[in-house]
Amino acid sequence: MNRFRSLGTAAVLSLLLSACSSTPPGQPQKDAEPVAPSQVMKFTTLYAQNCSGCHGAQGRGGAAIALADPVYLAIVDQASVRKVIANGVHGTTMPGFAESAGGMLTDKQVDAITSGIFSNWVRKGILDGSNPPSYAAKTAANAANGKLAYRTYCASCHGPEGEGGRKGSAITNDSFLALVSDQGLRTIVITGRPELGAPDWRGNVPGKPMTDQEITDVVAWLASRRVQNPGQPYSASNYAQP
Amino acid sequence: MRIMNAKIGPAVAKIGEWFDRRLQLAAPIREAAEHPVPRKTASWFYVFGSAALTVFLLQVVTGILLALIYVPSAGQAWSSLQALNHDVALGWFIRAMHGWGSNFMVAIVLIHMVQVFLFGAYKFPRELTWIIGVFLLLMTLGMAFSGQVLRFDQDAYWGLGIGASISSRVPIIGPAAVKLLLGGPIIAGATLSRFFALHVFVIPGMLIAFVGLHLLMVLKLGINEWPMPGRIVKRATYEREYHELTKQDGAPFVPYAIWKDMFFTAFIILAIAACAFYFGPFGPTGQPDPTIIQTAPKPDYFFLWLYALLSLLPPSMETPFLLIAPVLVILALILLPFLSGEGEKSWKRRPIAVLTVLLIAITLGTFTRLAQFAPWSPHMNAWSGDPVPDRFVHGTTALQRQGALVFQFKQCRNCHSLGNTGGQRGPALDSVAVRLTHDQLIRQVIQGGGNMPAYGNNLSPAETTALVAFLETLHPAGQSPARDAARDIALGDSSQKTSGGPRRDKR
Amino acid sequence: MSTKTVLVPSSDATISRRGFFMKLGILFNGFAALVLAVPVVGFLLSSITRGRGNSYLAWVPLGRIDEFPEGQTRLATFRNLNVMPTDGKTVDTACWVRRVAGETFQVFAINCAHLGCPVRWFPQSGLFMCPCHGGAYYRDGARASGPPERGLFQYPYKVENGLISIQAGELPTPGAAIASLTGEKPPCAS
Numbered sequence: 046m047n048r049f050r051s052l053g054t055a056a057v058l059s060l061l062l063s064a065c066s067s068t069p070p071g072q073p074q075k076d077a078e079p080v081a082p083s084q085v086m087k088f089t090t091l092y093a094q095n096c097s098g099c100h101g102a103q104g105r106g107g108a109a110i111a112l113a114d115p116v117y118l119a120i121v122d123q124a125s126v127r128k129v130i131a132n133g134v135h136g137t138t139m140p141g142f143a144e145s146a147g148g149m150l151t152d153k154q155v156d157a158i159t160s161g162i163f164s165n166w167v168r169k170g171i172l173d174g175s176n177p178p179s180y181a182a183k184t185a186a187n188a189a190n191g192k193l194a195y196r197t198y199c200a201s202c203h204g205p206e207g208e209g210g211r212k213g214s215a216i217t218n219d220s221f222l223a224l225v226s227d228q229g230l231r232t233i234v235i236t237g238r239p240e241l242g243a244p245d246w247r248g249n250v251p252g253k254p255m256t257d258q259e260i261t262d263v264v265a266w267l268a269s270r271r272v273q274n275p276g277q278p279y280s281a282s283n284y285a286q287p
Numbered sequence: 288m289r290i291m292n293a294k295i296g297p298a299v300a301k302i303g304e305w306f307d308r309r310l311q312l313a314a315p316i317r318e319a320a321e322h323p324v325p326r327k328t329a330s331w332f333y334v335f336g337s338a339a340l341t342v343f344l345l346q347v348v349t350g351i352l353l354a355l356i357y358v359p360s361a362g363q364a365w366s367s368l369q370a371l372n373h374d375v376a377l378g379w380f381i382r383a384m385h386g387w388g389s390n391f392m393v394a395i396v397l398i399h400m401v402q403v404f405l406f407g408a409y410k411f412p413r414e415l416t417w418i419i420g421v422f423l424l425l426m427t428l429g430m431a432f433s434g435q436v437l438r439f440d441q442d443a444y445w446g447l448g449i450g451a452s453i454s455s456r457v458p459i460i461g462p463a464a465v466k467l468l469l470g471g472p473i474i475a476g477a478t479l480s481r482f483f484a485l486h487v488f489v490i491p492g493m494l495i496a497f498v499g500l501h502l503l504m505v506l507k508l509g510i511n512e513w514p515m516p517g518r519i520v521k522r523a524t525y526e527r528e529y530h531e532l533t534k535q536d537g538a539p540f541v542p543y544a545i546w547k548d549m550f551f552t553a554f555i556i557l558a559i560a561a562c563a564f565y566f567g568p569f570g571p572t573g574q575p576d577p578t579i580i581q582t583a584p585k586p587d588y589f590f591l592w593l594y595a596l597l598s599l600l601p602p603s604m605e606t607p608f609l610l611i612a613p614v615l616v617i618l619a620l621i622l623l624p625f626l627s628g629e630g631e632k633s634w635k636r637r638p639i640a641v642l643t644v645l646l647i648a649i650t651l652g653t654f655t656r657l658a659q660f661a662p663w664s665p666h667m668n669a670w671s672g673d674p675v676p677d678r679f680v681h682g683t684t685a686l687q688r689q690g691a692l693v694f695q696f697k698q699c700r701n702c703h704s705l706g707n708t709g710g711q712r713g714p715a716l717d718s719v720a721v722r723l724t725h726d727q728l729i730r731q732v733i734q735g736g737g738n739m740p741a742y743g744n745n746l747s748p749a750e751t752t753a754l755v756a757f758l759e760t761l762h763p764a765g766q767s768p769a770r771d772a773a774r775d776i777a778l779g780d781s782s783q784k785t786s787g788g789p790r791r792d793k794r
Numbered sequence: 795m796s797t798k799t800v801l802v803p804s805s806d807a808t809i810s811r812r813g814f815f816m817k818l819g820i821l822f823n824g825f826a827a828l829v830l831a832v833p834v835v836g837f838l839l840s841s842i843t844r845g846r847g848n849s850y851l852a853w854v855p856l857g858r859i860d861e862f863p864e865g866q867t868r869l870a871t872f873r874n875l876n877v878m879p880t881d882g883k884t885v886d887t888a889c890w891v892r893r894v895a896g897e898t899f900q901v902f903a904i905n906c907a908h909l910g911c912p913v914r915w916f917p918q919s920g921l922f923m924c925p926c927h928g929g930a931y932y933r934d935g936a937r938a939s940g941p942p943e944r945g946l947f948q949y950p951y952k953v954e955n956g957l958i959s960i961q962a963g964e965l966p967t968p969g970a971a972i973a974s975l976t977g978e979k980p981p982c983a984s
Contacts, residue, residue, distance in 0.1 A: 071567030072379050073372045079573040082581040098671040098695045107674045108691035138689070138696035140671075140918055147866055147917050149581065214684030220756075221686040223749035224693070241681065276749030362882025444884070448910030448965065449926075455969025463842045465967055470841045472964035473887070476880030477841065576883040578871045580904060580912035583925035597909060598927040602943045663928040663940075667914055697919040702928075712928045740930050740938035745920040 083151050088161025091154055095142055104166055106240040109139075110232065115168035116245050117236045121180045127159040137226050178235055178246060178257040181228065182264065191266030194259040198249035207270065213243070217267065223275035231264045319506055320545075323537030325529075327513035329544035332406070334551035335399035336505070340498065341552040342392040345559070346430075347491065349385040357437070359483035361476040361575065364439035368571045383563030386438075389431055391559050393589045396427050401644055404623075407632025408511035410520045414624035416504040419497050421620045426494050428589070433486035435587045439479055440571035445584035447474045449597075456606045474577075509533060510540075514632035521629055583664060591658035592651045598663040599654075662711035665701040669709040676706035683760055690757025693750045697742065705761075713739055720759045720768035727769075728755045853952065853959035856891060856901070860956070867892040867915050867933065870901075874963060887962065889949065890915050890922070892933065899958060902935050903947035903966045910967065913946065922946060944968070 085091060092104070100106065104113030111117070131152075133141030142148035143155050150158075196205070204210035207217030215221070234255070237245040247254040255263075307313045356375055358367040371378035400420065403409055409417035432450075436443045447469070454468055455461040470477030512532055538544070569587070573579060586594050600608055634641055666673070675691045683691070694700065702712040723731065732754060735741035746754065762768045856870045867890050874885040890902040890913075902922070904912045911926035921938060922931040929940035936945045947966035952959055 069380075069567075070565050071383055071563060073567055075373055078369070081573060081576070081579055083579075094668050094672045096671065097674050098669070098700065099675075099692055102674050107677075108680055108688045108695065138692035140696060144869075147863075147868060209684065214686070216685050218684075218686045220749040220752040221689050223747070224689045224753055274748065276747065276752035360880040360882065361884045362880055365882075445911055445926075448905060451965055452905075452908070452910040452967045452969075455967035457969065461969035462967070465965070465969070466842045467839070469965065471876070473874060473876075473884070474965060475874070475876075475884045476878045476882065478884075480880065574883065576886065577904070577912075578883075578886045578888045580869070580888055580914060582912060584911060594926075598941065600941070602941050605941065605943075664925055665923045665928055665930075667923065667925055670916075670918075698916045698921065698923070699919075701916075701923060735939070738939045740921055740932065742919065744932075745918075 082149070083154070086154065086157045088157055088165065091150075091158050092161065095150065096158065099138070101240075104162070106238065110236065110238065111240050112162055113166040114236055114239060115166065115171045116177075116239070117232065118163060118167045119172045120177050120235060121232075123159055123163055125180060126162060127155060130158055131155045134226050134229070137224060137229060175247065175254070178255070178260050180232075180235075182231060182261045184258055184261055186261045186265035188262065188265040188269045190259075191262030191264070191269075194255070194263045195266055198255055198259070199263065202243075207267070217270045219270075219272045219275035222267065222271045227264055227268050230267050231260060234260050234263055320541040321539040322506065322509070323533040324510045324540045324544050325512040325532050326536050326538050326543075328510045329538065329547060330513065331547055331551070332402055333510065333544070334548050335395055335402055337548040338552050338555045339392060339395045339399050340502075342388055342395060342555060342559070343494065343498065345556060346385065346388050346392060349381050349388060350487070350491075352381045353385055354487065359437070359480055361439065361479045364437070364479060365571055365574055368438065368440075372568060379568050380563055382568035383566070384559060385434075386569040387559045387562040387566070389434055390588060391555060391562075393427055393431055395555070396424055400424060401648075403511075405634040405637075405640060405644065406511060406514050407520070407634075407637070409624045410630070410632060411522050411525055411624075411628045413504070413508055413511065414628060416501060416508065417624050418621055419501045419504070421617070423494065423497050423501060425617070426490050426497065429490050430486060430494070431587065431589055433482045433490065435590075436479065436482040437486055438569065438571050439575050441573040441575060441579065441582045442570070442584045442586070444474060444575040444577060445582065446586055447478060449584075449586075453609055457610060510544075511632075514634070516631070516633040516635045518632065519630060520632060581667065583661075583667065585658075585661070588655070592654035594661070595654035595658040598661070599657075660711070664710070665698075665712050666710040667701060669700040670695050670698040673700055673705075673708040676708075679705060679761065683757070686753055687757045687760050690753035690755070693746075693754040694757055697745065697750070697754075699754075702739075716758065716761055718762050718766065720762040721766050722769060723758075724769045724771045725755060725759060726771060726774075728758050732758075851961055851963065854962050855957055855959045856889070856951075857958065858956055859893070859897065859899075859953060859958050862891050862893040862899075862958070864893050864895055867917065869915070872960070872962065876963060888912070889960070889962070890946075891958070892935075897953045899951050899953070900935060901949040901951045901958075901960050903949060903962075905947060905966050906942060907937075907944050907946055907966075907968055908940070908942040910965070 085094075093102070096112065097103075097107070099109040100112045101109075105111055106114070129139060131141060131143035131148075132146045133139045133148075140148065142150045142158075144151060195207070199207070199213075199216075200210075202210055202213030203216050204213070207215065209215035233243075235246045237243040237248065239245070246260060249255060303313075353371065356367055356371050356378060358364055368382070371382050373379070403417065403420070436447060451465045451469055451474070454464040457464055466472060468478075469475075470481045509529055512529060573582060585591075597605065597609075631637055675695065680688065680691065699716075700709040702710040704711055704715045705717060707715070719728070729751060731739070732746060732751060733741065733743040735743075759768055852875055854872045854875060856872055862868050862870075869888055870891045871886055871888045874881075874887060877885050888904045890904065892900040892902065894900060902913075906913050906924040906926065906929050908924065908927055908929045911924050913922040913924045913929070913931065915922050920933040922933075922935070924930070924940065924942075927941050929942040930938040931942070931946050932938050934945075935948060937943070949960040949962045951961075
C-alpha cells in the first residue's frame with residue numbers, strides 16, 4: 046500500500062514537474078503565429094512559394110534554369126535579376142511578381158528574394174581568371190558569323206541546323222524559339238544547364254571557350270530562325286513523309 | 288480525532304438542519320438521488336448523457352474565464368486572443384480547454400443521441416425528452432458555429448461570408464436574412480457583437496433551460512430500461528411494466544449506477560485537459576482583414592462534412608438541397624418518436640435503425656475525411672511553388688521543358704498534380720499521355736470541358752505546341768503513349784513525330 | 795376565511811368583480827407588451843432596413859484610372875463608408891478592377907458567386923480561381939467551371955475626372971439576384 050502510494054505520488058509529481066519546468070507541447074509559440082502574406086520576408090518561404098515551381102527546390106533547377114548556379118550568379122548583377130523578378134520577361138513564361146506588374150509581392154518582398162538568391166548561392170571567385178562574357182550583349186551581332194560559331198561549338202550535340210542530335214535536343218524549333226527571349230538564349234549559351242549535363246561557354250569545345258562576340262553571334266543566328274507564325278500543330282512541315 | 292468528530296458532527300447537522308428548514312430541498316434531492324433505476328441500466332452505455340452535461344458545465348466555466356479577457360470587437364478580438372495565447376498566464380490552456388471541450392461536447396452529444404436511438408429510449412413515454420434532445424443538439428451545433436465566429440480570424444470572417452451566402456438563397460426573405468445575420472450590409476463589428484450575444488447569452492440561456500427540462504423528464508419518467516428483444520412497448524401497459532421492473536429489479540441511482548457516470552465524466556475531463564495540454568488551442572489563424580485574399584478558409588472539424596457537400600453537389604441541386612434538407616432532417620428527428628413510439632426497443636430486432644445509423648455515420652465520416660484534403664480546391668501556390676518532379680525534366684527536349692514551363696505558368700498545376708504534388712481538382716497528369724493522343728490533348732487544352740475551363744484564348748499556338756509536347760512525355764516507363772491509329776494509316780507510322788519530337792534519353 | 799369571500803361561479807351571464815379585474819389586468823399587460831415590442835422589434839430589425847443613412851449607395855472612390863493599366867486586372871481596396879468604431883479592419887474590402895479599354899471597366903467583387911470566398915486573379919491563365927470549392931471564372935467574370943451558377947458579381951462604377959468610383963456597401967451574395975427578380979430594389983453588386 047505504502048509503495049503504491051509513493052509510486053503514485055512520484056507519477057503525479059513528475060507529471061506536474063514536466064508541466065511546469067518545460068513549456069507544454071500545446072502552448073503556442075510566439076514566432077509560430079501566422080504572418081500576413083504581404084509581411085512574409087523570409088527568403089526560403091518566399092522562394093518556396095514563388096520560384097521553386099519552375100526553378101526547382103532550393104534553386105537546383107527545374108524546367109527553368111538553376112538559380113543556385115554559381116556561374117550564373119557570377120555573370121549576372123542584382124539589378125537585372127530584380128528587374129526580371131519584379132516585371133517578368135514579356136513573351137516568355139517568366140511572370141512579373143511585383144504588385145506594380147500585377148503580381149502579389151510587395152517591393153520589399155522582391156528585394157528579399159533578390160538579395161536572398163545572391164547571399165545564399167553566390168560562390169565568390171568561381172570565375173576568377175576565366176574572363177567571363179558579359180551578361181547582356183554589348184557588341185553588334187552578326188548572324189552569319191553566328192552560324193559559323195554554331196557549327197564550331199554547338200552542332201556536335203544539337204545537330205548541324207539545330208534540329209537536335211544525339212546528345213542535345215532541337216533548339217531551332219519554332220515553338221521553342223517563340224517562347225524564349227534573346228537574353229534567355231544568351232544566358233543558357235553562357236551558363237549551360239549544368240544540372241542537365243549541358244556545358245557552359247567554356248566546355249563546348251574542350252580548351253576553347255567561346256568569346257563574347259561568338260556568343261552574341263550565335264544568339265543572333267538562333268534568333269534569326271524565328272518564324273512568323275510559330276507552333277502551327279498541323280503545318281505540313283511537321284508531317285513530312287520520311 | 289474522534290473527539291473532534293463528536294463535537295463537529297452535531298454542529299454540522301445543526302447547520303444543515305437550519306438551512307433545510309428554510310430551503311426544504313433535502314427531501315426532494317434525496318428522493319431524486321435514490322430513485323430506483325432498473326439494475327441493468329447501471330451500464331457503461333448509459334454514461335454519455337451525464338458526460339455531455341459535465342462538458343457543458345466545463346464550457347460554461349472556461350467560457351466565463353475567457354470572457355474575462357476576450358474583447359468582442361471586430362477591431363480587437365483577434366489581438367485579445369493573441370494576448371490570451373501569449374501574455375495571460377495559462378490563457379492558452381483555458382482557450383485550448385474551451386476549444387477541445389466544444390469538440391468533445393459535439394461528439395458526446397452525437398454519441399448520446401445514437402445510443403438513445405439504438406436503445407429505443409425515444410419511444411413512449413419519452414417522446415418529449417427526445418424532441419428536447421433534438422433541440423439541444425441544434426443548440427450545441429449553434430454554439431459550435433458561433434464559437435468559431437468568436438475566434439475572429441480569417442476562417443471566421445470568410446465562414447461568415449459562407450453563412451451569409453447560404454442564407455441569402457432563402458427565397459424572398461434571403462437578403463433580409465443576410466442583413467439580420469450580419470447586423471448590417473457587410474461583415475463588420477456589429478456581426479461579431481451579435482454572435483457574441485448569441486454565443487454568450489441567448490443560446491447558453493436556452494441550453495440551460497432545455498437541459499433542465501431534459502433532466503427533469505429523465506427523473507420523472509425514469510431511465511430507459513435495458514432493451515430486451517421481444518419486450519414490446521405498448522402505450523397502454525408500458526408505464527405499469529416499467530414500474531414493476533424498477534420495483535422488482537431496481538436499485539437506487541446513487542450509488543448503484545452513478546459511479547460509472549462519475550468515472551466516465553472524470554475520464555472525459557482528463558481527456559479534454561490532455562488534448563488541451565498536448566495539442567493546444569485552435570488558432571487564431573491570420574487577421575480578419577478582408578484585403579488579405581491569399582487565404583483558403585476552412586470550417587472547424589464538425590462542419591467539414593458540410594464543406595465537402597457544398598463542393599460535391601451538382602450546382603443545380605445545391606440551393607434546393609441547402610434549403611430543404613435541413614428542414615427535412617429536423618422534421619424527421621422530431622417526428623421519429625411519433626412514427627415509431629411503440630414496439631421493439633432492442634437494436635437486435637431493428638435492423639433498419641442500425642443500418643440508418645451506420646449509413647449516416649459512414650457518410651459523414653467520408654465527407655469529413657474528404658474535406659481534410661479538399662481535393663476540389665485549387666492549390667493557389669502550386670503553379671509557382673511546386674517543382675516539376677526531376678524525372679519529368681531529365682531527358683526532355685528544350686521544347687518539352689518550355690512546355691513544362693507553360694504548364695506551370697498557366698496555372699495548370701493548381702488543379703493537376705504531377706508526382707503527387709499540385710492541385711487535385713482535375714485528374715493527376717503523371718500518365719496523361721497514355722490516356723490521350725496528341726490531337727485529344729490539343730483539343731482538351733484549347734476547349735476545356737469536363738469541368739475544365741477552355742484555355743483557347745490564353746494559349747498561343749507556340750505555347751499550345753510546347754505544352755502538348757510536354758504532356759506527351761507524361762507516361763510511365765513501361766507504357767507507350769496513346770497513338771491515333773487512323774493517322775498512322777493515313778500518314779505512315781512515324782507521322783506522329785510532331786514538332787516536339789519524341790522523348791529523348793539525353794537532354 | 796369566511797364563506798362570503800369564496801368565489802362561486804354564479805352564472806355565465808354575470809362577471810364577478812375579481813374576474814373582471816383579472817381580465818383587465820391581462821389586457822393592460824398586453825398593452826404594455828405591445829408598447830415594449832415596438833422598439834424591441836424595431837431595434838432588432840434595424841439592420842435590415844438599408845441602414846446608416848442609406849450611405850451604402852454612395853460612390854466609393856477606388857483611385858485614379860491611370861493606376862489601372864489597360865487590358866489588365868488589378869487588385870484595389872476601398873474603405874466602406876459606414877464605419878463604426880468597433881469595425882477594425884473589416885471595413886476595408888478588396889475588389890478586382892479590370893480596365894477593358896479607355897474608360898470601360900469591370901469591377902468584380904472579391905467574393906465568389908458560389909459562397910463568397912475570396913477569388914484570386916491569375917493573369918497568366920486569365921482565370922479567377924476560388925480557393926474554397928474550386929469555382930473558376932474567365933477574365934470577363936463569366937463562369938468557367940466549378941460550383942458557381944453564375945459569373946462574378948460586378949459593382950456599378952463611374953469614371954469622373956479621371957477617378958473611378960463604385961457603389962459598394964453591401965456584401966454581394968448569390969441570393970440577391972433572386973431578390974431583384976421578386977421586385978426588390980437591386981443590391982449594389984449584381
